[in-house]
Amino acid sequence: MAKPVNKKKCPQLSKGKRPLPPPQKEKGTPVGRWLEGVFGIKSIALAVVGGGLFFGLITKDPGYQWVWNSLLKGNWDFIQKHRNATLDERNQMKLGFDYVFLSYVKQNTPEDAVILFPLKEYNTEKGGDYQLSGNVNSRFWVTHFVYPRRVVYKDEQETNPRYKDVTHVAIVAGHGYEDLDYPVTERSYFTVLPKSIAEK
Amino acid sequence: MIYFGLSVTALLGLCVTLSISQRLKIAEVLGLAFLVGIGIQTFLMVCMDWIGIRLTATSVLAASLLIIAGLGVTLYFRRAALKEWLRYVSTFTYPKISWLWLLALLAIAVVAVMNVTKAMYFPTFDGDSVRCFNLIGKAVAYDGTIKNCGLYTDAGNYQDMRSPASTITYMPLAQLAYSYVYLLGAATSKIINALIFISFIPVLYGVMSRFSTHTLAATATFFTIITPEMLGFSSMSGVNFIHAVYASLGVMFFISWYYKKIPSLLWIAVCILMLSSWARTEGIAFIGAVGCIFLWYSIKAKQYKALALLAGCCLLPIIFWNVFLKLNDLDVARPLILKPYWDGEKADLIRREMWTLFKSRTFYGLTFVSFLIVLISNVWAICKKYDHAATLILIGLAWIFYTVLIYQVDYVWDSLENVMKYSYKRFLFSFVPLLWFYVASCHTVKWLFGKVDAFLFPPKKISVNL
Known part of the structure; x- marks a missing residue:
């Protein structure tokens, strides 16, 4: 247990107008001795x-x-x-294809877009040479890269009120074409497309 | 713009720090300027948002400059206090230079430069920061508001945001600090983490050197900052390191006040502890521990006003933030069990995981081992002279309070095992600087390093010719 405190010896905690006690001069080092340790x-x-x-x-x-x-x-x-790497390249170093794809989604959709991602089980499937990580199944993780765009998943058809507002569809590993209102002939594994011709 | 904005932050912190205390060392003032400044600025951002002012770079900077002007005027009328500080720092004495001290300082500088370079180079990539802290920072900066931020209010996010342990429940210091640099036009928010790390070092060194020799303070500072897991997290955007900085420094300043009885150090401690609870709710564990020691002191000294003020100030950020959330429809149910209960299995799991962490040198290096050795070697001084007994009691109480807090949480979103493995592991960061502080300031180690100093700089014999 700490030493009991003697009130008489303790300065007051807060006394605005009371002058502060003069600072105590610390034991100094004579200038002549300051550098003696160096030599x-x-x-x-x-x-x-x-x-x-x-x-x-x-x-x-x-x-x-x-x-x-x-x-x-x-x-x-x-x-x-890699000191000359750009910010995009540094993001890619850490986040890999996830960053490349989500940046592409951001660049190719308007700020008020509501983007539909496929069923969560499809999001980590391999499409060609590329594959997204499990992080893409987290709405907030994806939102970080595409904000202010909104993200909904196909699994949320019944639960997410924004499902009906979908304007764009993220094509992941070839999944998502079935959610478009128009047929697509030239298909790629990863892209983002407007949901309807009107959005186009 | 970014550098101007961050300079304003540091100036704000400097004004607040010097208004509170005139008994701080230059190293402490330099470090606290940014740490206090960014805390105050985030608090200011919440106040502005609450009264309906849109958060933009201009509005936040204008409000900060207004406060700086106000504090400047106050400091002008309290010139005597400022002179007092200048007089105090002018009593600063250069430590006698020893190569060991220089070596420790060099090692600190090397670690600091390398870690800050890493922090600034890599953008935010860790899961928690991407999903929560940095995302909120970006969203608030984009929308210019906290209470009406699209992330919280959008119908698509509404349910997720109001689930237990949702990101809303986190105290806002880190998120709004990131938001501030995004408002200033930064491409990433990592400059905040770099500046917090770099500001922490001089304050830590300054406080430690209040109780030990400069060589010992530099060595302990070095061992604190190279604690493996803590150093790893210090360059990421997570909030654990930020909280550890505020909580540990708050406690150290409190201990400095307790033993040195310099009143203004108590209010610096209160200010930093307030910011620790503004960074994470768990800061309450340290506030509780400090409160217990202060309660004991107050009963002895019969100074209850200060006790009430300390308790009120320290809890203010938590109350303020929760009222803000409640009144703006952002409140969520906390998964906390408020009544006492006993679950042997839960307690046993906590105990087992805790020991695994304490024994891990991979996470905490020599921290716990050194503390244990020094504690045992210092038993005599503790029993005979109550050497740093208050420090030990404070560390112990904070650890007990946090462990009880962990026990009282109802884990509906994750397993307790994961919480212990990850959250508890990161919470222990707050204890690392405190344990090294104890190692550097306890009687046995000081005696040993005193012998080293006496060996290096033997007192000169004065010959008097009569």
Whole structure:
């Protein structure tokens, strides 16, 4: 338990007009002695020993090894190698095809679009050489990349009041063409199309 | 525009910090400027939105500059206090330079530069941030409003947004900070994470050096920032590291007040603890722990006014945000069990997962091991001199309060096992700086480093010729 506090020795907590007690002068370092450690052989020897222990410990510990090799140096080397990458390219490095597809959806739909995505089980199917991750089944994850556009899934026909407002259909792994109001002859695995001719 | 906006934020924080306390070190003031500034600015954004002012770069900057002008005038009339601070910092003494201290500072600088570069280079990609914090930031910036943000009000999102543990329930500091930089025209919000990390370091070093030598403070700061899991999360857009920064610094300033009895440090602690609960509701665990110590102090010193003020201030952000949500039809039911109960299986699972985390050096490096060794070696000083007993009690209470909070939650959206593995793991970030603070300031380690200093800088013998 901490030492009991003697009220008489404690300064008041809040006294607006009371002048502050003068700051206590800390024990200073005479200017002449300030740099003595730099040239002192003891200081250098201690730094070598301390530094050796310091880094020896760090290189033996699996957590710190990960920090240095992967988190710091690994990322630093990667960044230096790709320092001219654009923001789009950096997004692709981390998010892969998900980012490419959702950026395409954003660029090819108006801001007030309501975009229909296929049944959640189809969203992670492979289409040609490409495949989306399971993240695409999260409405808010997709919304992050397409905001202010709204996202609905085919599974939500009965539950989502915005289902009837769908203006565009996201074609994922070839699924979604059946939701268009018009036939499409040239089909690709991943694209976004207006739901009806009128939207076109 | 971005740099101007962030400079305004730092200036706002500087004015608020200096208005509260004139007994802060330069390193502390430099770090707190942004940390306090961004907290106040997000609070301001909620107030503006509530009264119907559209959130734009111009409106937020104008409101901030207005507050800065107001505080500037106040500081002008309190010139004496400002002079007091200048007089205080002028008593700053350069530490005697030792190579070990320089080595630790260099190591801190290397880690800081590498981590900030990583934070700024990669855009937001982690799931929680994409789905929640960064998305809300983007949406609020686009719509210029919180209460009428399309993300919350759109019929298609309405049900999801009002489910238990929905993103609405999160306290708004991080989301609105991201929103602020998006309003300023930033392409990503990661500059906020970089600035919070870089601001944390000098404050941590400053507070630690209040209780220990500069070499020891630098070493402990270094070990704090390289804690593996915490460093990993510090460059992401998640809110856990941000909360850890505010909660740990708030507690450290409180401990500084407790032992140094400098009144203004208490109000700095209150301000930072307010921001910790503005960042995450779990900040209440630290507020509760601080409240217990302060209650004990108040009973001894018979100063109940300050106790009431402290409790009111610290809980204000949580009350304010919940009233805001309630009055704007954004409220959701919290999955919290309010009555006491006993579930042996649940308690056993929490205990097992907790020990797995404590033993993990992959996540927390040497933090828990060092703390345990130092605690054991310091038992004598604790028993005989009550050495940092309040610090230990505070850490223990905060940990108990949070664990009880975890136990009282009804997990309808996820399994308790996952919550322990991920959420609890990240919550422990708040304890990492506190445990290193204890290691650096306890009697045994200070005695050891004192010996090192005496070895390096032996007192000069003065010969007097009579």
